[in-house]
Structure formats: C-alpha cells, structure tokens
Amino acid sequence: MAVQFEVKVLEHCRVSPPPNSVPTTSLPLTFFDIPWLLCRPMQRILLYEFGCSTAQFVTDVLPQLKHSLSLALQLFFPLSAAECGGVFSDLLRGGLRDAKEIHPLVPPIPIPPSRILNESLLELTPLLALQVTLFPNMGICVGIQFNHVVADGMACTYFLKTWASLFQSRSGLSCIDEVLPVVDRGVIKDTDRIEDVLLNQWRGWGSPRWKDNAATVGLLEEKVRATFVLTRGDIEKLKNWVSGKCISAKHTKPVHISSFVVACAFTWVCVIKSQDKITNDSFGDEDLCHFSFVADCRNRKEISVPSTYFGNCLAICFVSVKRGLFRGEDSIALAADAIGRRVQELESGVLVGAEKWLLQWNEVSETGDLLTVAGSPRLALYETDFGWGRPRLVEMVQIDASGAMYLTEARNEKGGVEVGLARSRAQLEAFSSIFQLGKDQLQQC
Structure with missing residues (x-):
C-alpha cells in the first residue's frame, strides 16, 4: 500500500549568495553540456534520522540551513521547507514501494513561460530547487532537483557536501579547507569543434519531452x-x-x-x-x-x-x-x-x-x-x-x-x-x- 504523505509548506523562499559576493556573469555552454539539454533534471532525496521538533526546526535548523546555503552558493542558486505527516519509518522499509510516494519530497522546478528577446524565442530554465522536509521528532529529508545542463552528478554532490559542511560547522567559509570549485568554462578545450556538431544535432531534436508535466506524471x-x-x-x-x-x-x-x-x-x-x-x-x-x-x-x-x-x-x-x-x-x-x-x-x-x-x-x-x-x-x-x-x-x-x-x-x-x-x-x-x-x-x- 502506498504511503500517503500530507506535506504542509512551512516556508517558501529564495536563497541567494550574500550581496556583492559574486560577480554578475554568464557561463557559456561547453560541448559536455549540450547532451544534457535533452535530459530530465537530477532528483535526489537524502533521509536522516534526527529527533527534531517543529519548533526547533523553524527557530534553529531552518535559519541555519538557509544561511549555510547562501554561503555555499557564493562558492558554487529556491529553497522550500516543509513539514510532512507521513510515517518516516515507511520510507525506510524494504521491498517494493509505490514510485509516487517519495515525489512530494522533491521540490518542483517551475518552468517559466518563454519570452521574446531580440526577435528570438528565449526559454528560461531554473537551475536548482531544494526542499527540506521535517518528519517531527523522527527525521529530516533533503530533496534536490538540479538541472543537468549546469553540472553533472559529481559537481552536484560536491555542492551538497559543501552545504552540509557549512551547516554543520556554523563557522562560515573558514571551514572550507579543500580546494575551491573551478567554474571557469575555459578549462574545457574544444579543438575539434565538437560543440558546433552537437548543437546542430540538438536543434533537430526539439523540446525535451520531460517538460510535459502531464506526460511525466503519467x-x-x-x-x-x-x-x-x-x-x-x-x-x-x-x-x-x-x-x-x-x-x-x-x-x-x-x-x-x-x-x-x-x-x-x-x-x-x-x-x-x-x-x-x-x-x-x-x-x-x-x-x-x-x-x-x-x-x-x-x-x-x-x-x-x-x-x-x-x-x-x-x-x-x-x-x-x-x-x-x-x-x-x-x-x-x-x-x-x-x-x-x-x-x-x-x-x-x-x-x-x-x-x-x-x-x-x-x-x-x-x-x-x-x-x-x-x-x-x-x-x-x-x-x-x-x-x-x-x-x-x-x-x-x-x-x-x-x-x-x-x-x-x-x-x-x-x-x-x-x-x-x-x-x-x-x-x-x-x-x-x-x-x-x-x-x-x-x-x-
């Protein structure tokens, strides 16, 4: 029998890096990015056993999660927090489980309407959504939906672990003793002009089918x-x-x-x-x-x-x-x-x-x-x-x-x-x- 979750949204907010901490810039696509224009976003959940009340979550855990996320975004872009009335232990049980039961724990990435810019059709695609779901006095679930075109699983995991380290330390960026992430797309050399070839092939594919939410639900x-x-x-x-x-x-x-x-x-x-x-x-x-x-x-x-x-x-x-x-x-x-x-x-x-x-x-x-x-x-x-x-x-x-x-x-x-x-x-x-x-x-x- 499927677990019936009732998720109550406690807060929905946008989290950004600290003001003036990152330059205004844009990153070009590399040939490594182009295949992922056609793919679904990555979706992960990580479930933790943690005896935390709703009051403690709202007053202590959630503010620190937002602060540490802001610092992590400074290094590496909406975060929603929710409370769930489901049975935490049901998520940890073995055997076959209804696929739909865990989807309320993953935040949606809203697809904004296309608009015209310089006589060209411009599609805007959000890159990241995070959701932290509290099972009162039982556990916490961190859910992430991440657009694959911006980074792969290795990079996404690097970001998640950096956020976790910043939250755990509560000491700011001083706890980051590892080498900082490299975001410069210039390190990708395309001497064989693979990007041009893949872009021409991609244009023939049309819009990714995963953007049809009704089809995905089906x-x-x-x-x-x-x-x-x-x-x-x-x-x-x-x-x-x-x-x-x-x-x-x-x-x-x-x-x-x-x-x-x-x-x-x-x-x-x-x-x-x-x-x-x-x-x-x-x-x-x-x-x-x-x-x-x-x-x-x-x-x-x-x-x-x-x-x-x-x-x-x-x-x-x-x-x-x-x-x-x-x-x-x-x-x-x-x-x-x-x-x-x-x-x-x-x-x-x-x-x-x-x-x-x-x-x-x-x-x-x-x-x-x-x-x-x-x-x-x-x-x-x-x-x-x-x-x-x-x-x-x-x-x-x-x-x-x-x-x-x-x-x-x-x-x-x-x-x-x-x-x-x-x-x-x-x-x-x-x-x-x-x-x-x-x-x-x-x-x-």
Missing part, C-alpha cells in the same frame, strides 16, 4: 521502485566468476573487470531476463539490447580538467549486445566483458566519437531497449553529513520516469553497491526473484 502510474544490494562478497564473487568464465572461453583474462562493471552487468542481465519472463520471450534473439553509462573526464591527461571543476565533464558510452546472448549460462560474463571493453577503450581517448554522442543516443533510444545508469558509488552520497549522522536512505528519484538504474555505494558495508530500479510491479517482482536467485548461485561458486 509515467509514474503503476510504477513501483525498490533498492537491491550487492555486498562486497557478492562483488568479489562476481569478479572471480566473470574472470574464470572469460579465461575458459577465450583463454585470456577480461580486459577490464571492476565493481562498477560487474554490478552493471549483473543488473543488466537481470533486467533483460525479467523482460523476457513477463513477455514470455516475445523478443527475438537477434534484437539488440543497449546499455549506456558515463565516464568522468576530470583529471585525464588529454583534456586536463581539474577534479574540482563545477560543470559537466562526462563522456557518454554505449554498449550493444544481441538479446540471445543474455539467454545462456554465461550471460553475465558476456555482459561484463562488453562493458569492460568499452571502459578500456576510454584509455585510448575519452573524446573519441564525442561528435556522435547525440546521434548514438537517438539511435539506441528508438529501439526501446536501452538501460542507462544514473549515479555512481564514487559519489559517496552516504558521506553527506549535516551533523545528523549519515543518511539512512539515498534515492535518485528521476529513475521513476526515465527508466534508468541507479548505483550508489552501500550504506552499511564498504565495497558493497546499492542498485535502484523503478518498473511495473510485474517486472520488478520478476527482477527481484531473478536478482536473488543470481546472488544465491554466486554463493555456490
């Missing part, structure tokens, strides 16, 4: 979501099993096997098998299944972008495998080998084929059999501490509509991975049983 109907865990032991067994299969089949070790590769391969195979189960194998063996992930391009020699760059700096990668290969005993090893080879290819140049990112995205999206990855264990979202301890739960909400899988580090075990999915109840139940069966079989290896 995507949530009949959806359920769940989080699955691969323990550190599961990951190590997967690595060993995949390596053994590759050696026996090819007499050579796989080119690249990592926690990310095997977690993605295992999940991808389970998704495909769950599709087959609920459709009675109606797909053909020759049908292609596509998988897409991104690779962080910071700190790579060929483009020399610093790790603290605040913007988008992701290469988009695609892998395609015939569905029939997922129906054999070695499907996970085959998927891992395919993903690992694509990861290894990045060593030859992260920007190789960058001019085709949008064309490839369009091509694989049209097949309807594309699984993408949101998030990464490297973001370490469970280390976002406002002084209330580590989050009890981290969710990436946009997958309810996008159909992506998300990855985060496991909360309770170093080296483990959490996998989030939203699907129809029938498919997610099938996925859950296949996922657990796969884990059980690993224990016998």
Whole structure:
C-alpha cells in the first residue's frame, strides 16, 4: 500500500549568495553540456534520522540551513521547507514501494513561460530547487532537483557536501579547507569543434519531452521502485566468476573487470531476463539490447580538467549486445566483458566519437531497449553529513520516469553497491526473484 504523505509548506523562499559576493556573469555552454539539454533534471532525496521538533526546526535548523546555503552558493542558486505527516519509518522499509510516494519530497522546478528577446524565442530554465522536509521528532529529508545542463552528478554532490559542511560547522567559509570549485568554462578545450556538431544535432531534436508535466506524471502510474544490494562478497564473487568464465572461453583474462562493471552487468542481465519472463520471450534473439553509462573526464591527461571543476565533464558510452546472448549460462560474463571493453577503450581517448554522442543516443533510444545508469558509488552520497549522522536512505528519484538504474555505494558495508530500479510491479517482482536467485548461485561458486 502506498504511503500517503500530507506535506504542509512551512516556508517558501529564495536563497541567494550574500550581496556583492559574486560577480554578475554568464557561463557559456561547453560541448559536455549540450547532451544534457535533452535530459530530465537530477532528483535526489537524502533521509536522516534526527529527533527534531517543529519548533526547533523553524527557530534553529531552518535559519541555519538557509544561511549555510547562501554561503555555499557564493562558492558554487529556491529553497522550500516543509513539514510532512507521513510515517518516516515507511520510507525506510524494504521491498517494493509505490514510485509516487517519495515525489512530494522533491521540490518542483517551475518552468517559466518563454519570452521574446531580440526577435528570438528565449526559454528560461531554473537551475536548482531544494526542499527540506521535517518528519517531527523522527527525521529530516533533503530533496534536490538540479538541472543537468549546469553540472553533472559529481559537481552536484560536491555542492551538497559543501552545504552540509557549512551547516554543520556554523563557522562560515573558514571551514572550507579543500580546494575551491573551478567554474571557469575555459578549462574545457574544444579543438575539434565538437560543440558546433552537437548543437546542430540538438536543434533537430526539439523540446525535451520531460517538460510535459502531464506526460511525466503519467509515467509514474503503476510504477513501483525498490533498492537491491550487492555486498562486497557478492562483488568479489562476481569478479572471480566473470574472470574464470572469460579465461575458459577465450583463454585470456577480461580486459577490464571492476565493481562498477560487474554490478552493471549483473543488473543488466537481470533486467533483460525479467523482460523476457513477463513477455514470455516475445523478443527475438537477434534484437539488440543497449546499455549506456558515463565516464568522468576530470583529471585525464588529454583534456586536463581539474577534479574540482563545477560543470559537466562526462563522456557518454554505449554498449550493444544481441538479446540471445543474455539467454545462456554465461550471460553475465558476456555482459561484463562488453562493458569492460568499452571502459578500456576510454584509455585510448575519452573524446573519441564525442561528435556522435547525440546521434548514438537517438539511435539506441528508438529501439526501446536501452538501460542507462544514473549515479555512481564514487559519489559517496552516504558521506553527506549535516551533523545528523549519515543518511539512512539515498534515492535518485528521476529513475521513476526515465527508466534508468541507479548505483550508489552501500550504506552499511564498504565495497558493497546499492542498485535502484523503478518498473511495473510485474517486472520488478520478476527482477527481484531473478536478482536473488543470481546472488544465491554466486554463493555456490
């Protein structure tokens, strides 16, 4: 049964950097930004157990949240605070959950009307909305909606952790002892004029479909979501099993096997098998299944972008495998080998084929059999501490509509991975049983 939240807005305000603390400027798009013009905003919630009354929240916590946010914005742009009458523990329960139940915890980004400027149609798009929801005497939820065109997940997480540090310290910017964020778009060099190529391709796509709110709400109907865990032991067994299969089949070790590769391969195979189960194998063996992930391009020699760059700096990668290969005993090893080879290819140049990112995205999206990855264990979202301890739960909400899988580090075990999915109840139940069966079989290896 879905949790019925009643969210009462306590305050809605705009938070800006301190007056005269930042210059009036505009940032140009880089070729890394253009693909994300087509994508939904990132949506996250972080739930903390914290015994805080409404009175304490309004008089102490909320003012400090706004002050520390203002300071964080000085470094790196509406914040709403709400009180929720829902049962906090229901959000932490395991199993399948109605996808719509957590959406009241994510602030909307209002889409302002377009206007004409210099005889051209100008679309205004807000970049950031934050919502802090209080479950009186139980916990606090921090919700964020962030326009992907301004920055990627790594940069967004950097911003969130900076805000958390400023709130926890209550000592102003003096607590920020790390290297400050780099916002200069000039660090992105485009010697091959990739931006021009991608812009021309983007113009042919039209307005992103996610801006149709009615369509987005419709995507949530009949959806359920769940989080699955691969323990550190599961990951190590997967690595060993995949390596053994590759050696026996090819007499050579796989080119690249990592926690990310095997977690993605295992999940991808389970998704495909769950599709087959609920459709009675109606797909053909020759049908292609596509998988897409991104690779962080910071700190790579060929483009020399610093790790603290605040913007988008992701290469988009695609892998395609015939569905029939997922129906054999070695499907996970085959998927891992395919993903690992694509990861290894990045060593030859992260920007190789960058001019085709949008064309490839369009091509694989049209097949309807594309699984993408949101998030990464490297973001370490469970280390976002406002002084209330580590989050009890981290969710990436946009997958309810996008159909992506998300990855985060496991909360309770170093080296483990959490996998989030939203699907129809029938498919997610099938996925859950296949996922657990796969884990059980690993224990016998």
